[in-house]
Amino acid sequence: MPWLAVRLALVVGLLLASSPSLAKPPHRLAESSLRTRVIGGAVPARSRPAFDVLAQRGWRATWDRDTSVPARIFGSYVDAPGAVGDPAIAERAARQFLAQHLALLAPGAQLADLVLASNHVADGIRTVGFAQTWRGVPVVGGQLGFVFQRDRLFAIGSSAWPHVSAQPGAKTTAILPLVRAGAITYHAATVVDVDAGHDKWRVYRDARGRELARESRIMTATGTLEYNAAVRHPGGARNDFPAPAATLTANSVPTTTATNGTFSWSGTVAATVRPVAVPLIMDDPCTSPVSGTFVCVLDQAGSPATTTWTVPPGGTAVWDLASDELGDAQLTTYVHANLAKARARIINPSVAPWLDTRSLFFVNENGSCNAYSTGNDVHFFRESATCANTGRLADVIYHEFGHSLHNNSVITGMGKYEIHLSEGLSDFFAANLTGDPAVGRGFYLDASPLRDIDPLGSERVYPVDFDFDPHLSGLIIGGALWDLRKALIKSIGPAAGVARAEKVFAGVMQRADDIGTTFIAALIADDDDGNLANRTPNYCAIERAFGSHGLVPDHMTTRVSPPRVEALEIAMDVETPATTTCTPPTVVAIDVTWRVGDGAPSTFALVAEGSTWRGAFPAQPDGSVILYSVDVVYDDGSVQMFPNNPADPRYQLFTGSAVPIYCESFNADPMWPQAGNMGLEWQWGPPVVGAAGNDPATPFTGENVLGTDLSGDGRYRPNLIATITTPVIDVSKYELVHLQYRRWLTVEDSLFDEATIHANQTEVWRNATAQSGTLDHVDREWRFVDIDLTPHVASGSLELQWGLTTDFAKELGGWTLDDVCVVGLQKIPLCGDGERDDNEECDDGNTANHDGCDDSCIDEVTAGGGGCCDAGSATSGNLLLAGAVLLLGRRRRRAQRCC
Secondary structure, eight states: OGGGGGGGSOOOOOOOOOOOOOOOOOOOTTTSSOOOOEEEESSGGGGGHHHHHHHTOOOOOEEEEETOEEEEEESSSSSOTTTTHHHHHHHHHHHOOOOOOOOHTTTTTTTTGGEEEEEEETEEEEEEEEEETTTTTEEEEEEEEEEEETEEEEEEEOOOOOOOOOOOOOOOOEEEEEEEEEEEEEEEEEEEEEETTTEEEEEEEOTTTEEEEEEOOEEEOOEEEEEEEEETTTSEEEEEETTTEEEEEEEEEEOOOOTTSSOOOSSSSSSEEEEEEOOOSTTTOOSSSSSSSSSSEESSSSSOOOEEEEEEETTEOOOOOOOHHHHHHHHHHHHHHHHHHHHHHOOOOGGGGHSOOOEEEEEEEEESEEEEEEEOEEEEEESSSSSSOGGHHHHHHHHHHHHHHHHOOOBBTBBBBOOOHHHHHHHHHHHHHHHHHHHHTTTTSSOSSSEEESBBOOOOOOTTTSSSHHHHHHHHHHHHHHHHHHHHHHHOHHHHHHHHHHHHHHHHHHHHGGGGGGGHHHHHOSSSOOOOGOOOOOOOHHHHHHTTTSSSSSSOOOOOOOOEEEETHHHHHEEEEEOOOSSSEEEEEEEEEEETTTTTOOEEEOEEETTTTEEEOOOOTTTTTEEEEEEETTTTTTTESSOOOOTOOOOOEEOOEEEEEEEEOOOSSOOOEESSSSSOOOEEOOOOOOOTTTTOOOOOSSSOOOESSSSSSSSTTTTTTEEEEEEEOTTTTTEEEEEEEEOOEEEOTTTOOOOEEETTTEEEEOOOOOTTTTTOOOSSSSEEEEEGGGGGTTTEOOEEEEEEOOOOSOOOOEEEEEEEEEEEEEEEEOTSSOOTTTTSSSSSSOOOOHHHBBBTSSSSSTTOOGGGGGGEEOOOOOEEEETOOOOOOOEEEEEOOOO
């Protein structure tokens, strides 16, 4: 399946959009697809009475926005002697708590509706999970979990659905909750699993056979005998890796290599050695010579690799197929799949029984730019002109196996396999193995990564950056875990830090059921006494790492304002909270990097003056445009970058003065003509407060703006073409003409959605794109923009047009404009235009003689100037654009009188 098809919403995989030539899928899943929860910290009003009794005992909670059910309860504990050692005691304690608080944890349910689903103990933590039913029929997604440590019940999780009601029929196999516009409806459904080639779906149908919703069952994108393989990707370093647990024959006698690739045979002479497939179970599907006890690599191109070696005593056989794409994919997958399984045994020993079975890895499948996991099996595609063979990429193998590891690590009733969560966990699993947060190197046939879970200064934050694309949403939790890993390495050392980070990672895999519940899952994994009220051994490291990604409710930390610029002076405010549980990070440096045009960059530092840091740009010639960014450095080594928009990573600053030619501040409706395929998309008025598209809450100036979809939910429509055009503007008096305006734009990568500006029908700007299609343009503040339009002026005139063209999926906020101005620089001297130039004594707006100012703009009354008719001249005002401040000087003309 092409990576562009990942945009169908629920398919899970490592890699993102592929080349533009790949066809998009014919449809998009309906909004009735299974929901992704949004978790918040505020207690819903309807839940306060039921929660008050727990709150009085010190319990805290996070809440499901749609159901008003507590997603996680923590902060206190209930003694449960013997619960960790005895599953029956733990179950009784869980049921007792459930009975006491059923109206809170599962409103409207009966105790009999909650059925024991798991009773799991590992590393001193026992988790008891219950699945929700209604009249004996499973409720999709409904579950509750209870966590014990040191014989204390100290954490509870619920994703139970409230007040379930449906009309089941004879064929009903599930009750399907659907959320539309905040309202929950329940449907009696029949569940059908559909296998359509590479697509595997679980489809929910009503009694008439109509589809209600569907979810993907594919969990996309992942010795001595030695196999030669790429360390990361075919274009990089290679190594001879031990082939662990490989099955082979030595002198026709079956044997298996040890973890270090060694094997033995009888006798003291050289042996003839062949790789072979050894059945482990009845009807074993593994028929590949590239196989072993734990990994079987099945070639789908019809050419399974095989060979024969003659190995002397003490010798080494190396299998090297580096020049053969299909063969190399088989060996590389075997090597890195075994490395992934070995590391998984350390990270989560509780899934050892699954890890000890032989996993199937399918390589060289038809198609390209893809890889996926089904929850156990993993599939990789062949090379194309655009993408590498994914079976030859270590990162992809690790990532895809990470999906399978997550799927098998979930503790039913408490955790859940959720697509956005799993993408982030799988990225972290890959990065943790390579030690490199840049994931997916080699995918596009070079060393560049597909994603970076530790981007400099532009971390993803929940829920603002929660995205239609689960790979992008996954960067939130992937980044939080990587930041925690760095902090723990710094505080307790590399080995202990990585081990503790992996313990937290395992806990998140087991007990989180979406990104919003990962913080509590991390604390549970880190806890050592069954009481989260007294924090955990590494609480502050977890709070800081997860809090910086928006995953800690009401997180308080150091805040830095965007830069303010007046003339060439720049200032930034730093606000450090006075009272916090954990010491907030301290700003130790603020550095400004700047350049003019394509010139070499320079840097200067801001200096702290109390809570404000100040500095200044060097003087520049009038009309220069400075491009700059700001790095805020904290004492923990982290960096915050301004502006936070990787698609447009530099502010603009216009220096000097310019003359306003045509300006529109949108105090009144400009009535600019617009066109499009869906009626009127552009609107004038105040911004939409709290809009889903991340639009501004307030105008830059005044009370109104011009933008796309200001009256609805703030998101532009799919399959849209919309433009708006200014009147024709006379710019004939100026040699240089610029467009200067304020912008707040949120739009998908231009591979999918295009935001453009045209001047006289020539494109002068469009939003950025990346090869992966993931470089969304998301402004988080009002941005000043300067565009030189001089080359596009036609016959002294300009007509400007803003446009938006969108595809079928993922709608953001689109354009919001304020303070649009066309300005002039270097006025063209012209007698008779009503403005006195430097070489004119007067200019009365005409070239007639005998009216006090002649046709050469010489004063006819007083030779040499100074006559009464030079009163017809005008002093030009200035448009001063200094940093973030737009000052419009207006033209002033004295009353014209002739002698």
